[in-house]
Amino acid sequence: MDLLQFARGPALTWAATVFVFGITWRLVGILLLQRSPDFSEARNATSWLGAIKLIVTRSWPRREFRQRTLFAQSVGYIFHIGLVIIVFGFAPHILFFKALTGLVWPNLPSAVINLTSAITLAALIVVLVRRLSHPVLRLLSNFDDYFSWLVTFAPVATGMLTVAHFGARYETLLAIHILSVALLLVWFPFGKLMHSALVFISRGTTGALFERKGASI
Amino acid sequence: MSTADIDSIHPLELDQPRFSVKNPAVRYDKQGELPDVQRVELAMRAFVKDFGAVAATYLESCIHCGMCADACHFYVATEDPKYTPIWKLEPFKQAYKREAGPFAAIYRVLNLKKKVTVEQLEAWQELIYDSCTMCGRCTLVCPMGIDIASLVGLARHGMNQAGLVPHELWAVAERAQREGSPLGATPKVFKDRCEWLADDNQVDIPVDKVQADVVATMSSIEIMKYPDSIVATAKILNHLGLNWTFRSDGYEATNFGMLSGNSAWQQEASMKLIHATIAAGAKLLILPECGHAYGAIRWQGANIYGKPLPFRVLHISEFLAENTQNGAIKTKPLDKTLTFHDPCQISRRGGAIEAPREVLNGLGVVPIEMKDTRGLNWCCGGGGGVVTIHRADPIRYKAFQIKMRQVDDTGAELLVSSCSNCRQTFDDGQDHFHWDKTMLSLLELVADNLEEK
Known part of the structure; x- marks a missing residue:
């Protein structure tokens, strides 16, 4: 078994297993915890509307906070959108998903993917520099923040190298790329990357609780 | 703690060369002698x-x-x-x-x-x-x-x-638990105050009526520092012709157990109000101009009781708004410009955001809103028990300057709120900064401008 076979075979399979089992474990571990009943007289009975409202509206900053948070949110949006375009718009990725699910959709031109990848990497570097230099972020940051950054950055960087056939044989580059994705999948349930699922639960929880009280959301 | 104790715990290093003086040790308070x-x-x-x-x-x-x-x-x-x-x-x-x-x-x-x-x-x-x-x-x-x-x-x-x-916060919470009030407003003090306020102001202030439709409560800050609020409450409830009372077994709405983090004391304080309201057979409990008291009873009270409360709970601003809108309270128009400070626990976190504005509209005033207002309003810096912690004064004053700028930017003549803890923080900030703005009470503003029936 060569490196590429290992990456495509056992590495990816085990990584996907850890990914699915880990996510399920973490979500179930939170959601099955005790929820106390609320006997207070609700101001608004339709608290689920608040959950939806907060899930949607918290996606952009309020006017009052815009000045102070616009830069961080913009850079965040750039690399998140970039990652979505790369993962779901690149032809080889679509073939991978087709093999996995049978679903297929049109791909984006390579030039668009390349440009997006470059912008995404640049945005991720800005994010890292900011985390290392901003006093608040430096104080808050721990291993999870830096490792999650690394496992996000690595697949994009190795993907670009693979497409460019730069630095090694194509098969080796592809194997490294797939292994970097495997690493991301293995880390995903344990660190902050889980925010991609938790964002809906956390926002929804506050939205529902606050809507019930008529509090600001 | 004596000066000698302070010197031994936080020794001064005045004899050391300047560059070797370390940052002051982190100061903290401890209760009890636990390992x-x-x-x-x-x-x-x-x-x-x-x-x-x-x-x-x-x-x-x-x-x-x-x-x-x-x-x-x-x-x-x-x-x-x-x-x-x-x-x-x-x-x-x-x-x-x-x-x-x-x-x-x-x-x-x-x-x-x-x-x-x-x-x-x-x-x-x-x-x-x-x-x-x-x-x-x-x-x-x-x-x-x-x-x-x-x-x-x-x-x-x-x-x-x-x-x-922090010791001051713990001490007032402990006093509240022991005496029934953090500032010494014991049942006897409260009853005495109600008596002399009734005499002085020629207003009927019922205490301990056996049966009443409405039970009103006060915060200890109002009882001890702003007693006009007691008179204002009585004037308005009498004006409405309600069968109401204060209860000496449940008059104090502040909850320092909650602020200090003592769940048992929080529960005890809340249950006093709940039992007093039930004992009076009341259908409505009115909470005073106090931010955290609103959260403690309106949103946490029923959960402490373990089932829905058998009466309604309204903040005084909500009560005033309801009765302004239905025409029961009529007030003389106020010929001044005014801005309103939203108390965090009542507006942002409590949901009673529009009520004070409806009351002000009844007074013929459309408040000049601060730049960040309603749910996004900046806190006065004194909530959550912070105003009781003396060592927090320097940072509280820094935060208060944000508030002062907000208020000054409106150019309004009057400044009004519906929380006596905010009011106390504003009074203290006014003194400290020799500021020209005095915080007024929404409740007192309404009472002072009631139109005779």
């Missing part, structure tokens, strides 16, 4: 008890983006990163990950999250108490929607169990 190991154990037990589904969701969700700092008056006023709201919960988060999270076993076995130490808890006392009013502005900026303020409230439970509460 450190036991303090940590008690804190951990309380922390773990509070890790329900909601707290766990929040503690799992933080992405360390730091945006909460930008919403916090203590961070914005100082730019000191330690005042970042979510950082104030670091030991709480650490305890969660190690003791209760889905991967706690891994964190413990591999020691990836260290045990919380007493030194951490001592150092965090300032962050959990002195520099957080639990105003919840940070909750509104968090991209994950984490309600950081509620987590600080929970973290205070563990700190209280460990006997690590």
Whole structure:
């Protein structure tokens, strides 16, 4: 078994297993915890509307906070959108998903993917520099923040190298790329990357609780 | 503590060369004589008890983006990163990950999250108490929607169990539990006050009526510092011709048990009001101009009672708004410009945002809104018990300057709010900065301008 076979075979399979089992474990571990009943007289009975409202509206900053948070949110949006375009718009990725699910959709031109990848990497570097230099972020940051950054950055960087056939044989580059994705999948349930699922639960929880009280959301 | 004690605990290094003088030691207060190991154990037990589904969701969700700092008056006023709201919960988060999270076993076995130490808890006392009013502005900026303020409230439970509460806050909470009021407004003092206020102002102030449709309550700050609020409440309720009363077994709505993190004391204080209202056979409990009292009874009261309350609960501003809108309260128009300070626990976190504005409209005033207003209003800096903690004064004054700028920018002639704790903080800030603005009470404004029937 060569490196590429290992990456495509056992590495990816085990990584996907850890990914699915880990996510399920973490979500179930939170959601099955005790929820106390609320006997207070609700101001608004339709608290689920608040959950939806907060899930949607918290996606952009309020006017009052815009000045102070616009830069961080913009850079965040750039690399998140970039990652979505790369993962779901690149032809080889679509073939991978087709093999996995049978679903297929049109791909984006390579030039668009390349440009997006470059912008995404640049945005991720800005994010890292900011985390290392901003006093608040430096104080808050721990291993999870830096490792999650690394496992996000690595697949994009190795993907670009693979497409460019730069630095090694194509098969080796592809194997490294797939292994970097495997690493991301293995880390995903344990660190902050889980925010991609938790964002809906956390926002929804506050939205529902606050809507019930008529509090600001 | 004597001067000698202070010198031995925090020795001055005046004889040392200037460059060798260290930063002052972190100062913290302790209650009781417990060994450190036991303090940590008690804190951990309380922390773990509070890790329900909601707290766990929040503690799992933080992405360390730091945006909460930008919403916090203590961070914005100082730019000191330690005042970042979510950082104030670091030991709480650490305890969660190690003791209760889905991967706690891994964190413990591999020691990836260290045990919380007493030194951490001592150092965090300032962050959990002195520099957080639990105003919840940070909750509104968090991209994950984490309600950081509620987590600080929970973290205070563990700190209280460990006997690590700022002493002034602990002392007033203890006094409230022992005497029934944090500021000495015992049932006897309260009844005496009601009696002389009734005489002085020629107004009927019923206390301890056997049966009443409405039970009114006061905050100790009003009873001791702003007694005109008692008169104002009586004038309005009499004006409406209601069968109402104060009850000497349930008149004090402040809840320092809640603010200091003592759940048992919180429960005891809340149950007094609940039992008094039930004993009077009342259908309505009116909460006074006090922010945290509103949260304690309106939103937490029924949960402490264990079932829905058999009566309605309204903040005085909501009560005034209802009766202004239905025409029962008629007031003379106020010929002044005015701005309104939203008390965080009533507006942002309590949901009674429009009520005071409806009352002001009844007075013929459309308030000049501050730039960040309603739910996004900046806190006065004194809530959450902070105003009682003397060592927090310097940082509180810095935060208060944000508020002063907000108010000054409106150019309004009058400044009004519906929380006596905010009012007290504004009065103190006015004195400190020799400011030309005096905080007025919405309740008193209505009472002073009632139209005779």
